[in-house]
Amino acid sequence: MAVGLLGIGYGFFDAPKTTEQVEKILEAKHHGHDAHADAHHSKAEGHDHAAHEAEHQEHLEHVLHQLQNKPWAAVYVSALFFMLISLGVLAFYAIQNVAQAGWSPILFRVMQGITAYLPVGSVIFFILLVLSAFHFNHLFVWMDADLINPESPKFDKLIANKSGYLNEYAWLIRAAIFLIGWNLYRYFSRRNCLAQDEASDNTFFKKNFNISAGFLVFFIVTESIMSWDWIMSVDPHWFSTLFGWYVFASFFVSGITVIALTTLYLKSRGYLEHVNTSHIHDLAKFMFGISIFWTYLWFSQFMLIWYSNIPEEVTYFITRIEQYNLPFFGMLAMNFIFPFLILINTDFKRITWILVMAGIVILFGHYIDFFNMIMPATVGDQWFIGAAELGALAFFLGLFIFVVFSALTKSPLVPKRNPFIEESKHFHY
Amino acid sequence: MSTKVIHALYNDDDILMDAVKETRKAHHHIEEVYTPFPVHGLDKAMGLAPTRLAIASFMYGAVGLAVATWMMNFIMIQDWPQDIGGKPSFSYIENMPAFVPIMFELTVFFAAHLMVITFYMRSKLWPFKQAENPDVRTTDDHFLMEVTVNNNEEELTSFLKNTGAVEIKVVEKH
Numbered sequence: 337m338a339v340g341l342l343g344i345g346y347g348f349f350d351a352p353k354t355t356e357q358v359e360k361i362l363e364a365k366h367h368g369h370d371a372h373a374d375a376h377h378s379k380a381e382g383h384d385h386a387a388h389e390a391e392h393q394e395h396l397e398h399v400l401h402q403l404q405n406k407p408w409a410a411v412y413v414s415a416l417f418f419m420l421i422s423l424g425v426l427a428f429y430a431i432q433n434v435a436q437a438g439w440s441p442i443l444f445r446v447m448q449g450i451t452a453y454l455p456v457g458s459v460i461f462f463i464l465l466v467l468s469a470f471h472f473n474h475l476f477v478w479m480d481a482d483l484i485n486p487e488s489p490k491f492d493k494l495i496a497n498k499s500g501y502l503n504e505y506a507w508l509i510r511a512a513i514f515l516i517g518w519n520l521y522r523y524f525s526r527r528n529c530l531a532q533d534e535a536s537d538n539t540f541f542k543k544n545f546n547i548s549a550g551f552l553v554f555f556i557v558t559e560s561i562m563s564w565d566w567i568m569s570v571d572p573h574w575f576s577t578l579f580g581w582y583v584f585a586s587f588f589v590s591g592i593t594v595i596a597l598t599t600l601y602l603k604s605r606g607y608l609e610h611v612n613t614s615h616i617h618d619l620a621k622f623m624f625g626i627s628i629f630w631t632y633l634w635f636s637q638f639m640l641i642w643y644s645n646i647p648e649e650v651t652y653f654i655t656r657i658e659q660y661n662l663p664f665f666g667m668l669a670m671n672f673i674f675p676f677l678i679l680i681n682t683d684f685k686r687i688t689w690i691l692v693m694a695g696i697v698i699l700f701g702h703y704i705d706f707f708n709m710i711m712p713a714t715v716g717d718q719w720f721i722g723a724a725e726l727g728a729l730a731f732f733l734g735l736f737i738f739v740v741f742s743a744l745t746k747s748p749l750v751p752k753r754n755p756f757i758e759e760s761k762h763f764h765y
Numbered sequence: 766m767s768t769k770v771i772h773a774l775y776n777d778d779d780i781l782m783d784a785v786k787e788t789r790k791a792h793h794h795i796e797e798v799y800t801p802f803p804v805h806g807l808d809k810a811m812g813l814a815p816t817r818l819a820i821a822s823f824m825y826g827a828v829g830l831a832v833a834t835w836m837m838n839f840i841m842i843q844d845w846p847q848d849i850g851g852k853p854s855f856s857y858i859e860n861m862p863a864f865v866p867i868m869f870e871l872t873v874f875f876a877a878h879l880m881v882i883t884f885y886m887r888s889k890l891w892p893f894k895q896a897e898n899p900d901v902r903t904t905d906d907h908f909l910m911e912v913t914v915n916n917n918e919e920e921l922t923s924f925l926k927n928t929g930a931v932e933i934k935v936v937e938k939h
Contacts (some may be wrong), residue, residue, distance in 0.1 A: 639862045645851070680823070 401473040402718040407728075408473040409714040414728035415464055416566065417706045418736045419457030426448045426522055427555055427584075428622075433525070433548035437523055438759040439618055442610050445749045446599055448526050450591075453736050454745030455522070458515040465475040465511050465566075475714050478502045478572040486626065488583065489754050502572060507565055514558040521551040522680050531754040541755055559584050567706075574652045576641070582633040583709075589626035589671075589713075590702045593695045597620060598755045607749055613686040614765040620685035620694075624675060627698060631672040656708060663704050672700030703729065710737025768798055769914040770938050771921055772899055774907050778804045781908040784928035785810045788912060793923060796911040799903040801917040824916075825828035829875025833868040899936070907931075 402708045429447040432440040464674030468475050477495070482488040484496040495502070525544050532540035568579050576582075596619040602608045603616075641649045674697050684690045711719045750756055788795055793809060808819040810813075817906065834845060838857045841864075846854040853859040903909045913936070914921060922933055 635862075639865065644861050682819075732769065 337559050343498070347453055351504050364685040372677060374684050387404060399718065402715045405474055405714040406718060406720075408468075408475055409710055409730040410724040412464055412475060412714075413703075413706050413725075414712075414732040415457065415461045416465070417590075417703055418453065418459050418732045419592055419743035420583075420706075421590045421736075422451045422453040422457060422520060423531060423559075424584075424587040424589075425595055426454060426518065426591075427559075427588060428591055428595065429525070430548040430551050430555070434546055434552060436516055436545075436592060436756065437751070439615060439763040439765075440760065441751055441754040441756045442615065443595065443619075443752055443765070444600060444754070445747060446602065446608075448522075448747070449527065449744035450594055450598060451522050451526075453739045455519050455696070456739050457732075458519055462511060462515055465508060465521065469508050475710075476569055476572075477713070478569060479504055498572060502569055507569075510565055511559060514562050517554055517558060518551075521547060521554075523663045525551075529701060529751060529754075530747060532754065533748075535753060538753075541753075553681050567709050571652060571709055574649065576637055576649070576652075578637055579631060581746070582630075582637055585626060585630035585633050586702050587704050588697055589623060589630055592622045592626060592696045594617060596691060597695045597699075600692060602744070602749070604688070610750065610761040616688075616691065616762050617682075617765055618678055623691075623694070623698065624679035624685070627671060627675040627679070630702075631668070634668070648654075652690040652712075655712045655716070658720065659709055663708055667701045667704040671705065674698075674701075766785065768938050769918065770936050771918075771925060772934040772936055773910045773912065773925040773928070774900065774902070774932040774934075775910070775929060776906060776907055777929075781910065782807065782810055784930070786908060786923070786927050788881075788910070788925075792915045793921060793924070796913050797885050797906040799899060800905060801904055801908070804908075812907045816854060817857055818880060821883050823878045824870045825883075826876035826878035828879075829872040833864070833871035837864045837867060839868055896903040925939070 400482040405613065425447050428430040429451065432444070432447075467473065469479065471479065474480075476667060477483070478498070480490070483492040484499045485491060486496070524547055528540040528544045528547070532538070532544070564584040567583060568575065596616065599608065599611060599619065600616065603611050637654060641653055675694055678694045679685060705723075707725075754760075772785070776785060776787055778800070781798070781800070785795065785807065786797065789810070789812065798806070798807065798811065834857070841860065842857050848854065852863060857864075898904065899911065900907065900909055908923075910930075911926065914922065918935060920934070925933055
């Protein structure tokens with residue numbers, strides 16, 4: 337966490353404040369790329385000097401915004417990623433409750449431990465959203481008041497038409513409703529689960545069943561809107577209908593992977609007596625299946641847009657392929673090809689070190705997935721995975737681990753009176 | 766050469782499982798077990814080797830993927846690279862997203878069908894095949910274990926009787 341904080345601090349310190357500084361940075365870069373500089377000059381010859389100067393200034397301003405966004409976007413991606421991981425775990429937990437799964441109750445306390453990050457993560461994330469809404473950064477282009485002002489030279493009709501939905505207040509209120517709703521479910525389901533341990537009948541279990549079903553309905557609606565608000569709206573000119581599902585698959589598989597990794601760790605330390613390789617095998621199957629589900633949605637979104645090639649949609653992928661080639665296709669290898677080939681084998685799904693390796697690759701792959709969703713619109717071709725990005729990642733990883741493992745110490749790791757706990761203890765596949 | 770086998774019939778799968786385990790422990794050779802439905806854990810109790818059908822299926826899938834790739838590369842890119850609606854047909858990778866649905870389907874097609882055919886061949890199943898059923902009741906509600914006799918007919922009969930068999934038959938097998 338400390339290293340991460342230093343990294344974030346350095347990232348903000350390093351961000352340029354004025355266009356003059358940007359000019360210096362660009363010049364320093366151009367020294368390294370003579371060919372690039374030449375192209376720049378030869379292009380400039382056609383223009384007269386003044387026009388060139390204005391254009392140059394405009395370019396500098398553009399790059400300045402991108403560089404100023406960089407540390408903000410780095411923090412934003414990491415905060416969002418870790419908060420959504422715990423949300424993914426919460427969704428998985430609710431599904432297991434509603435489906436009355438016989439294998440998983442033994443893991444419920446592990447899942448509750450992981451979702452303990454949700455309140456902490458929500459607060460940090462909401463503060464980030466408030467900072468954005470009050471113009472401490474330029475992550476969300478549509479928040480610029482000039483864009484919806486018809487008098488302004490920067491007036492953007494497309495964004496102005498969306499301002500009924502995309503305006504700071506409605507946006508913050510929606511965010512608050514989503515975060516409060518998710519946290520309420522987490523709070524009450526954990527409380528009921530603990531109360532069920534001491535109860536003499538199954539009322540709390542039934543209550544949990546009901547609120548889990550209600551939560552899943554709430555979740556799927558809010559998840560969709562959340563993905564428009566927090567991720568899609570960084571590109572306010574672009575829209576995609578299956579985007580919500582795509583984002584869901586991404587953090588859902590990450591959440592399941594985190595459950596598997598935490599379980600393996602606790603098991604290796606001897607804290608989970610009743611968890612056997614069959615439980616691990618089931619989690620690995622979910623990791624495998626949802627990885628492929630993610631790929632299916634990724635490809636469906638990509639291929640439909642690539643195929644029809646409508647200009648207003650396709651720019652989204654053109655910027656990504658041209659400027660983010662390695663992350664964009666690298667994540668496909670990490671999130672699909674690697675888990676597909678590794679986790680297809682039944683025996684491998686029970687071997688700890690293979691699962692840990694696959695899990696780490698999947699988590700990194702989905703971090704890059706979120707990186708790819710946010711960065712192109714906020715920092716564009718100025719992206720780099722450097723101190724700010726790694727610092728933010730390390731900070732939130734440290735916070736996540738700290739919160740999760742302190743939460744795990746607060747209650748016994750095996751629920752006592754869950755009606756399915758005996759079946760779960762003897763689960764064998 | 767004709768050999769003798771004993772058919773021991775059971776009417777409960779739990780008793781059958783115990784009988785299989787005891788028979789294996791006493792080192793009698795189980796020729797075959799006939800059951801009306803899959804009994805969980807029977808293959809493990811009998812000590813049968815795990816199936817390799819899944820491995821075969823994976824390789825068939827790889828063949829399907831190769832066939833699809835080769836076919837579309839030849840037809841769409843090599844043989845007659847037309848401009849169809851502005852799709853880039855200069856190289857396979859450029860137009861690959863359009864081919865993925867077919868690559869996927871052919872992979873699944875090959876993996877599934879060739880695996881099923883492999884299963885039929887390995888378990889010797891085909892139309893008009895003579896059924897190899899030693900006792901018609903094993904398709905309804907009885908379980909039958911077939912054990913080879915090596916000059917120990919008396920001993921084996923009494924041993925199987927003790928494992929809970931409801932009926933014991935000594936059969937000449939050709």
